[in-house]
Amino acid sequence: MKNEIFILDSNIWISYIITKRLHRLVALVQGSQLIILTSKQLIEEIRGVLSRQKFKKYIKTADVNEVIAIHIKLCRMIEINEARNWLSDKKDNFLLNLYDQGNATILVSGDKELLREATELNYHILSFKEFELLFR
Numbered sequence: 776m777k778n779e780i781f782i783l784d785s786n787i788w789i790s791y792i793i794t795k796r797l798h799r800l801v802a803l804v805q806g807s808q809l810i811i812l813t814s815k816q817l818i819e820e821i822r823g824v825l826s827r828q829k830f831k832k833y834i835k836t837a838d839v840n841e842v843i844a845i846h847i848k849l850c851r852m853i854e855i856n857e858a859r860n861w862l863s864d865k866k867d868n869f870l871l872n873l874y875d876q877g878n879a880t881i882l883v884s885g886d887k888e889l890l891r892e893a894t895e896l897n898y899h900i901l902s903f904k905e906f907e908l909l910f911r
Contacts, residue, residue, distance in 0.1 A: 780810045782873055784884035785820040787903055792825065792842055793833040803910055804849050812877040813850035816869040818843060853877040862892050874898060881906075 791800045804811055824830065825839045834842065855872045862868050867889050874882055881899050883906040884890055893900040901909075 779881050780812060780877065780879045782812050782817075782870060782877070782879050782882045783906075784867075784870060784882070784886060784889070785817060785824055786885040787883050787906070788821050788846060789824055789830075790885065790903060793830065797842065797845065801845065801849060807910060811850045812853050812873055812879055813846060814853050814855050814869065814873050814877075816855065817873065818846065820866075821846060851877070861896060862889065864888060871896070871898065 788800075791797045803809065822839060822843055825834055825842065826836065853873055853876060855869060855876045857869060857872055859871050859875065860868050861871060864886075867886070870882060870884075870889070871893065873879065881901055882893060883901045883903065884893075885903045890900055890902060
């Protein structure tokens with residue numbers, strides 16, 4: 776896995792956070808020396824989701840900035856330009872742009888529509904379960 780460059784969709788980060796397993800992801804990234812890409816768009820999506828009322832029972836507002844700081848520390852920041860507009864859910868197009876512009880090799884998402892569409896576009900994409908199975 777050392778030659779792989781990953782993008783973890785916001786739903787992957789949110790899953791680790793709300794299940795109180797962010798420390799496991801941190802250990803996985805650091806222990807396996809994974810390269811994880813991020814962008815301003817991905818950070819803002821994570822921040823926006825974590826700030827929703829329904830997530831306040833999982834994470835305190837004061838802790839959102841700490842989670843974002845951990846995310847930034849674990850990831851390589853890529854500045855992306857919105858170039859591709861291929862997905863039916865337009866707000867997810869930045870992920871394909873990040874993949875292309877960051878030379879990623881694997882996109883991980885829990886979004887079934889994104890999984891299907893990105894696969895049809897010949898992107899290497901894994902589900903959350905497939906990602907976790909890689910490191911067991």
